[in-house]
Amino acid sequence: GAVVSQHPSWVICKSGTSVKIECRSLDFQATTMFWYRQFPKQSLMLMATSNEGSKATYEQGVEKDKFLINHASLTLSTLTVTSAHPEDSSFYICSAEGTGNTEAFFGQGTRLTVV
Amino acid sequence: GQNIDQPTEMTATEGAIVQINCTYQTSGFNGLFWYQQHAGEAPTFLSYNVLDGLEEKGRFSSFLSRSKGYSYLLLKELQMKDSASYLCAVSSEGNYQLIWGAGTKLIIKP
Numbered sequence: 689g690a691v692v693s694q695h696p697s698w699v700i701c702k703s704g705t706s707v708k709i710e711c712r713s714l715d716f717q718a719t720t721m722f723w724y725r726q727f728p729k730q731s732l733m734l735m736a737t738s739n740e741g742s743k744a745t746y747e748q749g750v751e752k753d754k755f756l757i758n759h760a761s762l763t764l765s766t767l768t769v770t771s772a773h774p775e776d777s778s779f780y781i782c783s784a785e786g787t788g789n790t791e792a793f794f795g796q797g798t799r800l801t802v803v
Numbered sequence: 804g805q806n807i808d809q810p811t812e813m814t815a816t817e818g819a820i821v822q823i824n825c826t827y828q829t830s831g832f833n834g835l836f837w838y839q840q841h842a843g844e845a846p847t848f849l850s851y852n853v854l855d856g857l858e859e860k861g862r863f864s865s866f867l868s869r870s871k872g873y874s875y876l877l878l879k880e881l882q883m884k885d886s887a888s889y890l891c892a893v894s895s896e897g898n899y900q901l902i903w904g905a906g907t908k909l910i911i912k913p
Contacts, residue, residue, distance in 0.1 A: 694845075722901075731890065731905040732846070781845050791836065792901065797845040 690716045692784050694795025701772055701802055709767045709798045711782030717762035718784035722792065723755075726779045738765045772802040805829045807904035809891050814910045815881055823876045823907045825891035833894040836901065837865050837876045840888045849876065849889075878909075886911045
């Protein structure tokens with residue numbers, strides 16, 4: 689199957705700083721990427737849908753100014769958590785789909801801890 | 804509204820068979836996915852059903868009935884490594900944005 693690489697796998701940052709998470713499709717062009725957040729013992733929650741070359745579509749309740757998404761190329765989308773706070777500590781996962789795919793390919797996930 | 808229901812937790816014995824059910828109510832339907840997720844890891848794809856019937860893939864099979872809004876994941880010859888959460892997800896729109904169930908935690912006992 690297709691490979692989606694997410695980096696970093698884990699990150700610890702101080703409260704008030706910003707963290708950037710990268711999601712790359714290694715062997716296919718991802719026209720659409722999705723960003724999810726998962727709190728312990730809960731299901732995946734979609735944060736936003738990112739389409740190459742256009743603004744991301746955010747789900748209700750997700751602050752677009754806090755979670756900046758950039759999808760500047762067909763192989764890279766980034767999620768920047770700005771002014772992170774301890775409550776932003778979570779597992780962030782990206783997934784990508786190319787044209788005609790019938791499954792979403794997931795990155796490895798990023799565990800963010802804000803101290 | 805859109806809703807996906809699956810049991811919270813199930814327990815089964817190593818070597819046995821277990822069926823995890825999923826019912827859904829969505830505004831549209833473009834396929835149903837099953838994913839396996841081990842703790843602390845991203846989900847991994849197991850199966851995709853868009854037509855009614857049974858799809859078999861090794862020890863895992865997935866069934867879909869669109870008229871009933873129902874699917875199940877069947878795991879045979881259970882192994883300890885199958886202990887994980889199993890997530891049912893429905894694609895209700897053409898862009899494959901998924902609606903997720905809460906997941907079923909499967910516990911395998913020796």
